[in-house]
Amino acid sequence: MIYHNEKALFIKIAERLCDDILSGCYTEGALVPSVRELAAEYEVNINTALRAFELLQRDNILLSQRGIGMSVAKGARKRILSARRKEFLQHELPDFMRRMELLGLTLDDIAREWRAQDGMEKVS
Amino acid sequence: MIYHNEKALFIKIAERLCDDILSGCYTEGALVPSVRELAAEYEVNINTALRAFELLQRDNILLSQRGIGMSVAKGARKRILSARRKEFLQHELPDFMRRMELLGLTLDDIAREWRAQDGMEKVS
DNA sequence: ATTAGTGTTATAGTGACTTAAGACACCGCA
DNA sequence: TGCGGTGTCTTAAGTCACTATAACACTAAT
Numbered sequence: 202m203i204y205h206n207e208k209a210l211f212i213k214i215a216e217r218l219c220d221d222i223l224s225g226c227y228t229e230g231a232l233v234p235s236v237r238e239l240a241a242e243y244e245v246n247i248n249t250a251l252r253a254f255e256l257l258q259r260d261n262i263l264l265s266q267r268g269i270g271m272s273v274a275k276g277a278r279k280r281i282l283s284a285r286r287k288e289f290l291q292h293e294l295p296d297f298m299r300r301m302e303l304l305g306l307t308l309d310d311i312a313r314e315w316r317a318q319d320g321m322e323k324v325s
Numbered sequence: 326m327i328y329h330n331e332k333a334l335f336i337k338i339a340e341r342l343c344d345d346i347l348s349g350c351y352t353e354g355a356l357v358p359s360v361r362e363l364a365a366e367y368e369v370n371i372n373t374a375l376r377a378f379e380l381l382q383r384d385n386i387l388l389s390q391r392g393i394g395m396s397v398a399k400g401a402r403k404r405i406l407s408a409r410r411k412e413f414l415q416h417e418l419p420d421f422m423r424r425m426e427l428l429g430l431t432l433d434d435i436a437r438e439w440r441a442q443d444g445m446e447k448v449s
Numbered sequence: 450a451t452t453a454g455t456g457t458t459a460t461a462g463t464g465a466c467t468t469a470a471g472a473c474a475c476c477g478c479a
Numbered sequence: 480t481g482c483g484g485t486g487t488c489t490t491a492a493g494t495c496a497c498t499a500t501a502a503c504a505c506t507a508a509t
Contacts, residue, residue, distance in 0.1 A: 209495090209496060209497090210496075210497070211496080211497085220427060223427045224427065235454080235455060235456080236455085236456065236457090237454090237455085245497085245498090246497060246498045246499070247498095247499095248497075248498075248499085249496080249497060249498080251456085251457080252496090252497095254456085265455095265456060265457090266455080266456080266505090266506085267455070267456050267457075267504065267505045267506075268454080268455050268456070268504080268505035268506030268507075269454095269455060269456085269505085269506065269507085270454090270455055270456080271455090271456080282428065285424070285427070285428055286428055289424065289425075289428060289430075290438070290442075293421070293424065294435065294438075294439065297417070297421050298439060300409070300413065300417065301413075303344060303347045303348065303409070304406065304409055304410055304413060306413075308432065308435065308436045308439070311418065311432065312432045314414070314418070315418065315422060315432070318414075333465080333466060333467090334466075334467070335466080335467090359484080359485060359486080360485085360486065360487090361484095361485085361486095369467085369468090370467060370468045370469070371468095371469095372466095372467075372468075372469085373466080373467060373468080375486080375487075375488095376466085376467095378486085389485095389486060389487090390475090390476085390485080390486080391474065391475045391476075391485070391486050391487075392474080392475035392476030392477075392484080392485050392486070393475085393476065393477090393484095393485060393486085394484090394485055394486080395485090395486080450509100451508105451509080452507100452508085452509075453506100453507090453508090453509100454505105454506080454507080454508095455504100455505075455506070455507095456503105456504080456505075456506105457502100457503075457504075457505095458501100458502080458503075458504095459500100459501085459502080459503095460499100460500085460501085460502105461498100461499085461500090462497100462498080462499080463496105463497085463498080463499105464495100464496090464497085464498105465494105465495085465496085465497105466493105466494085466495080466496105467492100467493080467494080467495105468491100468492080468493080468494100469490100469491080469492080469493105470489100470490090470491090471488100471489085471490090472487100472488080472489080472490105473486105473487075473488075473489100474485100474486080474487075474488100475484100475485075475486080475487100476483105476484080476485070476486105477482105477483095477484085477485095478481100478482090478483095478484100479480100479481090479482085
């Protein structure tokens, strides 16, 4: 449809940080950008960036050190991977398959479609 | 992660109605449940159910007839299918593939996993 | 000690979403 | 006509996400 369907900003930012940890952009023990840098990068209020950090602190993904910065916790990558796998298999995959089937598509169709569009990395 | 990530209620209800139109539960020209019935079914306020209907009216999915009810518009199914396909190919599929790759999975893995869990329709 | 960079807390305002309750307008049927 | 079912509108209140400011606490470097 044409709706917004947007997740909360601070959640998207947190997920993006997790993506970057998974992809090795931020290694364990390393410092991630400061609240203010992140807020500027995503053109968002400091409070919103802070809420993203609070989320990741609660899940033991980030460690906060006053005056220093936020660092990636030990085992963060493994924890993210584990949580993601669970979420993926229990919710994302079933939802994806359900919506796919409502469109009359199969996984094979998807695979073909994806390979076809794979070369066209053009985004406006 | 463990966040809520919930879409707005009225949007989920609208999407659910579209699902039911796609799956043939409501054929074109037929009446969908009344605002009050829908509100009761989803345990939601009447206004919330009404907003779902307003959304579908704006997209020419439903036709409202005062004193009668809301009926599925002509061509609604086709319009939904078209919009869904576009949304699916442009956003859902890329997002899905991105998250899949971050987990180190491939479409073949998914296909196997899905067939394996297919027989187990157990939900708690 | 000063400075500039960190994280943290507090207050206030806006807008979207939801609930609640009531009222109104229209249609079909007895 | 009256009744009960539709859709629609209004008003009020509450929650939540986001913004905007400002202030505070800590650390490292000068």
